Amino acid sequence: MAMEQILELLQDDAQLTPGQLAVMLAESEEAVAKAIAQYERDGVIRGYHALVNWERTETQKASALIELRITPKKDTGFDEIAGRIMNFPEVESVYLMSGGYDLAVTVTGRTMQDVAMFVQKRLATLDGVLSTATHFVLTKYKDGGVIFQSEYEEIDERGSNLCD
């Protein structure tokens, strides 16, 4: 159970080393390293990556949220078509949704034009797709639990008092 805390700590800061985690959880470094390896093998930990704010770079990126309405297949439901969609490298995430549409797909390309073309040519044409609605992302305020725009970042106001 204590080992589950590793997941929360890593989700917050994936750079914590097994040594640091071990100290924080009062466990041995070996036990922590073993638990992490097990989580990776079991597919609980799916990967580690940097959260990049591309808006701050020279690189051009455009992303959109695509709402897809789908006719589910008799045996496989939505799984088969979701499987095909997620294999496109342009696709960042695929969620099955409750409500007015079925799949929410985020797509990233170099320009809005690229994204639009991808939706038109690759997604809309898939067997079973009834309709698509493309919503372009204008700016990212927060992603992966991290605030992307420094003007919204919290300022630490503490410490200006005399005796605390």
Next chain:
Amino acid sequence: MIEYDKLVNSTVKAIKPSGIRRFFDIAHEMEDVISLSVGEPDFHTPWHIREAGIASLEKGRTRYTPNRGFIQLRQEIARFLSRHYQVEYEPESQVLVTVGGSEAIDLCVRSLVNPGDEVLIPEPSFVCYVPITQMAGGVPVVIETGPENGFKLTAEQLESKITDKTKLLILPYPNNPTGAVMGREDLEAVAQVVERHNLLVLSDEIYAALTYTREGHVSFASLPGMGERTVLVNGFSKAHSMTGWRLGYAAGPREIVSLMTKLHQFAIMSAPTTSQYAAIEALKNGDEDMAYMRGQYDMRRRLIVDGLNQLGLRCFEPEGAFYVFPSVRSTGLTSEEFCEKLIYQKRVAVVPGSAFGASGEGFVRISYCYSTKHIVEALERMKAFLEEL
């Protein structure tokens, strides 16, 4: 020209300014400073507590409360103290809601001390006890604690400072700045001396919720016979991350609480109304948040203690509050020199132990009210600092 110097109160004038200020000023002017210097939580007040405050404002609850605080709040305080620390108080007559724990400390000292009475103050400790005692006309008598006893107060140390003028003992545990905690056995030894010499005790337990021992926090007032000679001070700042709401409380013998209430009603009238509404929610539904925050602090505590020990800055294990108090003697620098060099060379701000009494010399106070990322970065800078020293 008015000569204010000659007109103003000489006792106030003679009070030394706190030594911490200077470091905050330096840190404030620099960029890219990593601070480990603050004395308040980084967690926001849990949302449901803030919401209760907002809801009270929406309903227009913006008037004074009874002098002692809302009875509903005092009832919740009594339940909280009973549930967590096994001490029993009557909400009607034994509990007073104050503007932070600090006001409760001030009221208590002023209600108990006659001019010339001696007040025993273990140091290193929070900077307010000495000036408050002086303002009450009392005589502060410092008891120096040290790392050899884990900065706990021993019965022998206490005994050695008692005279026929001793009136009051201040017990600041869990301790700011050392993180020391007094367990049941430690307190029992002190209680015997207190009983024998008929002392009163102000037990400042503001950090009670942040105790990391298996035994948990033991309130001095819960010891047999001690409730009737103890004023217990606690509050919402540290336990519920509510520093800015300015809300604390005192609980104790009704005769003393009623004197404190007398002072409180003239100086303050009543503690902030919005804060009292929020505090009722904190006590009713805040135990889980409290446990969560303690868990987070505990992990950071282990991380920073281990990190400092690896750097060769020896620290005894702090068992409470959110401070570590490592020795910097191995560097050959005084506390102030160490802090000044560290901030100028590596832009890490920590507080010299000497700010908390002469016995804090040779140590620095490091707070871990920060994210692990922040702590790791600060430790790396300190490592580079020590290597270049």
